Amino acid sequence: MSGAFAVVVAAGRGERLGAPVNKVLLPLGGKPVLRHSLEAFEEHPDVDLVAVVGAPGELDALRKAARGLMKCAFFVEGGPSRQHSVMNGLRALPLRHVPVLVHDGARPFLSARLISDCVASVWQYGSGVASLPLTDTVKQLSGEGLTTPDRSRLRAVQTPQAFFLDELLEAYEAAFADGCSLTDDAGAMERLGKEVRLVMGDRTNIKITEGADLLFARALSGDLCPVCGQGYDVHRLTTGRPLVLCGVTIPGDLGLLGHSDADVAVHALIDALLGAACLGDIGRLFPDSDPAYLGISSMELLRRVTERLTGWRILHADVTIIAQRPKLAPFMDQMVKSLSAALPGCAVSVKATTTEGLGFAGRGEGIAAQAVATLCRA
Numbered sequence: 001m002s003g004a005f006a007v008v009v010a011a012g013r014g015e016r017l018g019a020p021v022n023k024v025l026l027p028l029g030g031k032p033v034l035r036h037s038l039e040a041f042e043e044h045p046d047v048d049l050v051a052v053v054g055a056p057g058e059l060d061a062l063r064k065a066a067r068g069l070m071k072c073a074f075f076v077e078g079g080p081s082r083q084h085s086v087m088n089g090l091r092a093l094p095l096r097h098v099p100v101l102v103h104d105g106a107r108p109f110l111s112a113r114l115i116s117d118c119v120a121s122v123w124q125y126g127s128g129v130a131s132l133p134l135t136d137t138v139k140q141l142s143g144e145g146l147t148t149p150d151r152s153r154l155r156a157v158q159t160p161q162a163f164f165l166d167e168l169l170e171a172y173e174a175a176f177a178d179g180c181s182l183t184d185d186a187g188a189m190e191r192l193g194k195e196v197r198l199v200m201g202d203r204t205n206i207k208i209t210e211g212a213d214l215l216f217a218r219a220l221s222g223d224l225c226p227v228c229g230q231g232y233d234v235h236r237l238t239t240g241r242p243l244v245l246c247g248v249t250i251p252g253d254l255g256l257l258g259h260s261d262a263d264v265a266v267h268a269l270i271d272a273l274l275g276a277a278c279l280g281d282i283g284r285l286f287p288d289s290d291p292a293y294l295g296i297s298s299m300e301l302l303r304r305v306t307e308r309l310t311g312w313r314i315l316h317a318d319v320t321i322i323a324q325r326p327k328l329a330p331f332m333d334q335m336v337k338s339l340s341a342a343l344p345g346c347a348v349s350v351k352a353t354t355t356e357g358l359g360f361a362g363r364g365e366g367i368a369a370q371a372v373a374t375l376c377r378a
Contacts (some may be wrong), residue, residue, distance in 0.1 A: 001169075003046075003048050003050070003096075003098045003099075003163075004046050004047070004048065004098055004099040004100065004101060004119045005045050005047070005048065005049045005050070005084060005093050005094075005096075005099070005100045005101070005141065006041045006047055006050045006051070006089060006100065006101045006102075006103060006123075006166060006338040007050075007053060007089035007093070007100060007101070007103070007210050008026040008034070008037055008038060008041070008050060008051070008052050008053065008084060008103050008105045009053050009055050009085050009089065009100045009102065009103070009104055009105055010022070010034050010052060010053060010055075010062060010078075010106075011046075011053050011054050011055045011058075011077075011078025011079075011080070011084060011085040011093070011131065012024075012055075012060075012082070012106065013055065015172050016024050016209055017034055017208065017210060017211060017213075017214060019207065020056065021039070021364060022054075022058055022061075022103075023056075023104040023106055023208055024062075024217055025061055025062075025065060026208075026214070027311065027377075028108055028217055028218065028221050028223065028349075029221035029222060029223060029269070029324060029338065031065075032065040033054075033105070033181075033208060033217070034062065034065045034066070034105045034107045035065050035066070036109065037103060037104075037105055037107060037108055037110050037151060037330065038052070038065070038069050038109070038232055039052065039069065039191075040064050040110040040111070040112065040115065041071060041101075041110075041111070041115070041163045042069045042070070042072070042140075043105075043112070043113045043178065044070050044112055044116070046099075046115065046116060047101070048071065048114065048117045049071055049073050049074070049093060049094075049118075050065070050071045050072045050073065050074070050085060050246065051068060051073070051074035051076055051089040051090075051092045051093050052067075052072055052073075052074065052075050052076070052105070052162055053076050053077070053078045053085045053086070053088055053089040054074045054075065054077065054078060055077070055078055056078075057278035057337070059075045059076075059077065062075055063075055069148035074089075074092040074093065075329075076088045076089055076092045081181075083175070083176075083181065083182045085171070086172065086185060086233055086358075087169075087172045087176070089102075089109070090165065090168060090169045090172065091169070093165060095165065095169070096165055096166065096167060097164050097165070097166050097167075098163040098164065098165055099119050099122035099123065099128075099162050099163070099165070099367045100163065100164070100168060101115065101118055101119070101159075101160035101161070101162040102159060102160060102161050102162070102185045103159045103160040103161075104148075104159045104207055105208065106207050106208045106209070107158070107159060107205055107207045107208075108203045108208070108221075109202070109205055109206065109217075109220060110160070110205060110322030111202055111204075111205070114160065114199070114201065114202055114205065116201070117130075117132060117162065117333075118160045118161075118162040118199055119162060119240040120140075120162060120197055121162065121197050121199050122164060122279055122292060123312065124164045125197040126163065126164060126167070126195065126197070127161075127162065127186070127189060127194070127195065127196050127200065128160075128161075128162040128163075128198075128199045129157060129160075129161045129162070129186050129195045129196055129198050129325055130160055130198075130200075130201035130202075130205065131155040131156060131158060131198040131199070131200070131201050132155065132156045132157040132158065132200070132201045132202075132203065133151075133152075133154075133155060133156075134151045134154050134155070136267060137151060138153075138154060138194070138208065138251070142353050155198060155287075156201075156369040157184060157186065158201040158202075158205050158207070159184075159207075160294070160322075161184060161185040161186055161362070163185065163200070167189070167194070168185060168188065168189065168372060171188035171189050171191065171192050172188050172192070172367060174188075174191065174192060174254045175187075175188050175191060176340070178191075178286070194265065199370075200345070204220060206220075214239075216305070218377065221239050222226060223376070223377035224377070225374055225376065226315060226374050226375065226376045227277075227370070227371065227375050227376070228275050228276055228372060228374050228375075229271070229272040229273060229274065229275030229276030229373050229375070230271075230272050230275060230370070230372050230373075231267070231268040231269060231270065231271030231272035231273075231274075231275060231369075231370070231372075231373070232271070232368070232369070232370050233264045233267040233268040233269055233282075233369050233370040234264065234360075234366055234367070234368045234370075235258050235262045235264045235267075235366055235367060235370065235371075236256065236257045236365060236366045237254045237255070237256060237364065237365060237366050237367060238255065238256070238257045239253060239254060239255075239340070240255070241254075241255025241256060241257060241262070242261070242314055243256060243300070243326070244253040244256070244261045244297075244365075245263060245264070245265045245320065245328070245331070246263070246265045246266060246334075246335035246336075246338050246350055247263065247266065247297070247298070247299040247335070247342070248331055248334045248335050248338050248341050249337035250326060250328070250331055252326045256367060258295060259288035259293060259295075260286070260288075260293055260294075260295065260296045260297070260298055260301065261295065261296065261297055261298050262298075263297075263298035263299070264367050264368065264369045264371040265284055265319050265335070265350070266298035266299060266301070266302050266339075267298060267322050267369070267373070268319065268369035268370055268371040269302065269317055269319055269339070269369075269371040269373065270282045270298075270301060270302055270305050271316065271371070272317070272371040272372055272373035273305055273306070273309065273317075273373045273375070275373075276312075276374070276375045277309055277312055277375060279308060281310075282301070285303055285304075285305070298340055299342060302342050302343075303342065306343065309375070310329060311377060311378050312375045312376070312378055313375065313376055313377070314343050314345070314346040314347070314364075314373065314374075314375055315346065315374045315375060315376055316346065316347045316372075316373070317339060317343060317347070317348050317349070317351075317372075317373050317374075318348075318349040318350065318351075318371065318372045318373075319335075319339070319347055319348075319350045319351070319352060319369060319371045320350070320351045320352070320369065320370045320371070321350070321352045321353070321366065321367065321368075322352075322354070322355060322356065322361050322368040322369065322370070323352065323361055323367040323368075324354050324355065324357065324361055324362050324363070324364050325339075325364055326344075328352040329352065332350055334350075335350040336348050336349070336350050
């Protein structure tokens with residue numbers, strides 16, 4: 001059987017998370033948190049219609065997050081509490097004796113199995129509420145001290161919580177009429193003496209409430225999987241030019257030839273960053289045929305590249321300079337400080353090596369640099 005509806009509640013503010021926007025609009029796995037739940041309902045054959053409940057002033061943002069999803073037919077303003085918001089969502093749907101699944105928009109890892117189990121439980125028993133056995137021992141506070149309930153008889157309740165739409169709406173209306181405050185949908189049915197059936201939830205069906213939850217969600221979605229890029233560059237040594245490496249001017253008679261300041265180490269690092277983010281290479285962004293970049297500081301180019309890395313966090317940068325001369329060991333600390341200032345929060349390593357007199361670097365004709373950069377989604 002099919003024809004079920006869903007109410008997705010996305011009207012919270014998420015103060016505990018401390019995010020600048022509603023937490024359901026934060027990016028997760030390349031799309032808003034809310035989109036994950038909506039797509040689960042969109043792709044499920046048992047669900048026909050979805051009502052999305054949002055905070056006043058945010059419905060346009062929620063519509064944007066749901067763009068292209070045909071089952072999201074209703075966008076409704078929420079109220080001062082979750083209870084009000086669920087009520088508004090239920091009233092927006094066509095009144096029928098069909099299962100309705102109430103789900104938190106901040107639970108992005110809703111599985112098709114859980115939707116199916118909740119809907120089937122409603123058709124068979126009149127309700128289906130996702131829940132999990134407790135794995136931690138629970139202590140109950142009382143005036144006489146602590147007591148330890150039998151955790152085998154306790155359950156942690158999740159969403160979806162599913163009931164027949166007309167019956168859940170009647171239960172909510174009765175709760176409002178009695179001035180009763182509810183924390184979940186099952187509570188409304190329990191007040192009327194209705195049996196509430198539990199179905200097995202998912203450990204990954206987490207609700208994003210605090211910063212640790214968001215970190216766990218990003219790990220589950222793959223956002224925290226690091227990506228790496230590598231860069232390599234070479235410049236010829238010549239007279240009449242300063243030698244600049246990692247933004248540090250090295251005293252001497254020879255410098256590197258190039259359209260910019262020819263900082264070969266920073267050029268290699270830029271290519272590594274761009275490669276990790278799949279954004280091309282330094283020559284494509286800053287061509288040496290463009291007079292705008294004549295003599296420009298490579299540190300300025302690095303700054304512009306980091307601005308392009310929207311949605312990325314730079315974790316680590318490792319640069320190796322290959323030069324027979326001059327001796328670079330006295331300048332290593334300055335180079336690290338220079339790059340660290342340009343890449344705040346990033347672990348920076350700068351090394352130098354020779355080629356034991358072999359090749360163009362060994363003959364003192366030029367300097368090469370290699371770099372590796374590691375990024376993850378911000």
